[in-house]
Amino acid sequence: MDDPVVELNVGGIIYAARLSTVRKEPGKLADMFSNGVDSIPKDSKGKIFIDRDGVLFRYVLDYLRNQNIVLPENFHEKSRLKAEAEYFQLEGLLRSLDTESRQAGYITVGYRGTFAFGRDGLSDVKFRKLARITVCGRVALCREVFGDSLNESRDPDRGPMDRYTGRFFLKHLFLEQAFDNLQDAGFKCVASCGSGTSGGSAELKPGMDPEESRWNHYNEFVFMRE
Amino acid sequence: MDDPVVELNVGGIIYAARLSTVRKEPGKLADMFSNGVDSIPKDSKGKIFIDRDGVLFRYVLDYLRNQNIVLPENFHEKSRLKAEAEYFQLEGLLRSLDTESRQAGYITVGYRGTFAFGRDGLSDVKFRKLARITVCGRVALCREVFGDSLNESRDPDRGPMDRYTGRFFLKHLFLEQAFDNLQDAGFKCVASCGSGTSGGSAELKPGMDPEESRWNHYNEFVFMRE
Amino acid sequence: MDDPVVELNVGGIIYAARLSTVRKEPGKLADMFSNGVDSIPKDSKGKIFIDRDGVLFRYVLDYLRNQNIVLPENFHEKSRLKAEAEYFQLEGLLRSLDTESRQAGYITVGYRGTFAFGRDGLSDVKFRKLARITVCGRVALCREVFGDSLNESRDPDRGPMDRYTGRFFLKHLFLEQAFDNLQDAGFKCVASCGSGTSGGSAELKPGMDPEESRWNHYNEFVFMRE
């Protein structure tokens, strides 16, 4: 058989793979197997021995089998796996892991809103009415998440990407679209707070509906990416 | 014995199953076993060798045993399992996984409410009184969750399913029924915010109870599906 | 030895138990072992073979050993375990699992409150003062959680258990007791929102303390059971 099954003892855990699999990518593993398996150190049962963490090798092997890596949805050993990829000199795996690890951070989305009240007999027609959806956070993160739907025209600063801004808003008024964009980018909502307005002693400006004005509120939603 | 136990070494993890089990569905496994087990590559202990991830094979085998798949409640390797189903060409498993993975997204449920105050001596009879439960989000998601209880009559847009709306409301006034519907559909509540109204300088309309008006509030609940 | 140790290969995972353990309850396992172990299919090492998921068998065995089942606090494979109980025809295990899986749903607890202000020189004596704790949700869930402390007298509907109500309140005024009741029943708090009242243009009713009235608020707590 010209593509034998090789049995590996990686730090005490046993794996098995075709020889062609472990040699597929240049790096420490391919070097190890370049002269056949005879010259490689073995454990007491004749299995090829690799002095590394046995658990993480599952993903190293996965990468070699499929030439790409799909990690579990809640994988918690990414920095540990990176250390293994570096040890085995697997450029492609390292690149995949770097691509996948997005920059952490917070983005706050808020809106000033009230309700639209019917004026002509449809007294029950009262919908959420948003005046504007604001976006605050690091410029680079905000652009990554919202792309073209971001309105930056009122932000006077045109500086570097790693500054913070409180001056972005969205071109549309669909709060849940903003939420979905954030979710697509790996952010999740971690907190929120709302507040109403104060009546104050100020007169309403002409043309403003007094009932609409009473229901004014500001809701703020905090999103985080780990 | 015409239905022998076959022992499999899947990437280093050992499984055992009846031959009839692994051959039950057309695909790569059935092909592999179509000519008996003699011609199949073996590991050093004579176990049939399969060069794939050993952990995920647990669910592949489960699917073959039961012809359907019940995943753990917090299963975090769905995309990884999909890759295995594709590799083994198991149409039914692939279909089950696709059916199960519902579209992610946010839905916001809100209500304008106050309290009903007793007018005739039952001064302590004060219940939550909801004026309307609003539903905002992607049209397709909202319809999936709320079905017939969704009132779309005030939404002027009749466009495609993947647009967003802030104009849906529910035909009933039971907030927790809406929550339960969302839970049934796999959404969970991730945030909420409340706000009162402002007294403003506006006069109350005739017939409105001033105490009820004082307690007006808008509570908004954010639900997410991963 | 009249009660030998039997070694089981369940889908590739090895278990060991006394023969009396696996035969303790009527069902598929007792049937299998009714004529001794000689006629049962074995794997290549002579271990008794069972073509089912190996991981879940841990709990099947546990049930047979103790005649009752204590699951891990965050057990995520309940539906999968149920499928195994059905396969092995273990009535008692099935019953335990059904008893344990409580109905999912949401209950909302809210209170209207303010602070009690001292009137006679103890100006610093200001405590939370609750007017009433309301309970909203499915009737069956509310009754299960709050039992006798639930006041249903103001709920005009006397219909079926699976309707929703917004008209229940508690006979006591201890918010944290309500929370503890919910926790005991497996609910956890997932969201909350607060709102103050509006001054409006309404006069205070005679006898109401103006400072108390200023601090009126409505806090609402959302509890969920998975």
Next chain:
Amino acid sequence: MDDPVVELNVGGIIYAARLSTVRKEPGKLADMFSNGVDSIPKDSKGKIFIDRDGVLFRYVLDYLRNQNIVLPENFHEKSRLKAEAEYFQLEGLLRSLDTESRQAGYITVGYRGTFAFGRDGLSDVKFRKLARITVCGRVALCREVFGDSLNESRDPDRGPMDRYTGRFFLKHLFLEQAFDNLQDAGFKCVASCGSGTSGGSAELKPGMDPEESRWNHYNEFVFMRE
């Protein structure tokens, strides 16, 4: 060797320990090994057989090695481990588990606050200003968490520990110190809500700063221990 290594097959999982370790504490294990290992039932490979759950035995052994038990931070099988401690009659382990399992429950911490505004030109000096931190919940839990910093002087009830109170407050005004106390005791913050005050039609009392009065708010934080 007078302290040999004994190999145990606990429900199918293999453990190894010194004989002195398994005999260290009186109970079922010490009894089992009191007459040497020859008379103890063995599995087919000559390993000592114990008909109990194999996974939980890891912690039983740990307890015997160290005479105390340190559980993982998110251990989810405490009730299952207790059942094992009972089975093996390990008094010390049972006691440790009982000590460690603290009473579940909710405590609510709230504060009435506003901001301190500068009166003499330092118009920007505006800090959070707390009037009082209130503590509500079961008396026993509140005392356990806050100890001497709890002021109970305004609580008229002097009854049993398992009653609820809404009348405790703290002797200091550092909100985060209260939070840290709760965290030290194993509580975590699960919800919070805030509300402002209503202007009402009431006049401010003499000496009250009108700007401070405008910013009055009540924030309430819900903590839970599982």
Next chain:
Amino acid sequence: MDDPVVELNVGGIIYAARLSTVRKEPGKLADMFSNGVDSIPKDSKGKIFIDRDGVLFRYVLDYLRNQNIVLPENFHEKSRLKAEAEYFQLEGLLRSLDTESRQAGYITVGYRGTFAFGRDGLSDVKFRKLARITVCGRVALCREVFGDSLNESRDPDRGPMDRYTGRFFLKHLFLEQAFDNLQDAGFKCVASCGSGTSGGSAELKPGMDPEESRWNHYNEFVFMRE
């Protein structure tokens, strides 16, 4: 071979490593292997026996291989691992674990804010406008997180690091920068609450915009480090 593979049975779990690996650091392991492997106790299969928890030894070995330790992102056995490091007298591992375990605690970040309204026709230019970001909590924690961006000038107390303060604020006005600083330091947002202001009967001070004043709010965000 002058650097043989040693096979270890640690409490029943099998590990394998180069001899040079287990001897790399002074301590109990190096002592054990100082005279070769012959005099060390073995299990029945000739593997070197160590009477400690088998699962945690994975990280002990990892530390010896790499001279540093990278733990999984959600590692829940830190106190258990520390006990192992103490047992094996591995100073470096112990130091790493101590360095890594940062002090738990809460920090509250809040801001008083409103919206900037356009005065000259740009009526839609309305951004979040923050007056000040306050920071409350233990002095040592606040300094660790915010460093030079912390303004302590208004805190009259100059006492020890372990006191609490409600008087710090930030030198900048970017809320999300504060959030990102907290995230970098391992804190996560666990709660938040918002409140508006009351109109009161007070006149606005000259020069204050009445609309801006109406939208005044105080939002408070609670961060926790475990």
